[in-house]
Amino acid sequence: MTQRRKHSEKEKTRIVLEVLKGDLTINEIASKYEVHSNQIIKWKKTAIEGLPELLKDKRKKDVRLKDIEKERDEYLNKIGELTMDINWLKKKLGPYL
Numbered sequence: 001m002t003q004r005r006k007h008s009e010k011e012k013t014r015i016v017l018e019v020l021k022g023d024l025t026i027n028e029i030a031s032k033y034e035v036h037s038n039q040i041i042k043w044k045k046t047a048i049e050g051l052p053e054l055l056k057d058k059r060k061k062d063v064r065l066k067d068i069e070k071e072r073d074e075y076l077n078k079i080g081e082l083t084m085d086i087n088w089l090k091k092k093l094g095p096y097l
Contacts, residue, residue: 007035015040016047 007015011033018029019040030037 012043013047016043019044020047 015029015033015035018024019026024032026037026040029035030040
């Protein structure tokens with residue numbers, strides 16, 4: 001029984017880029033690198049599905065994070081104000097509670 005080969009990320013990337021170039025067919029590339037054509041097709045599909053995440057604009061995430069932090073700070077300030085109001089009311093209405 002033959003042992004499975006492990007392909008490095010660099011090797012997979014090189015193979016997928018060669019497939020995307022389109023100079024050779026998948027079968028030619030499979031023969032060249034001694035990898036099954038179905039495996040190359042899976043790597044290509046995975047690469048294409050992952051591209052949108054890699055090319056996503058990172059700045060939008062930073063803006064959203066800043067909005068969340070600003071909103072959190074506003075809530076914390078409001079909680080502080082309400083806590084002070086409650087403590088004041090307890091102090092003033094203490095005998096009547």
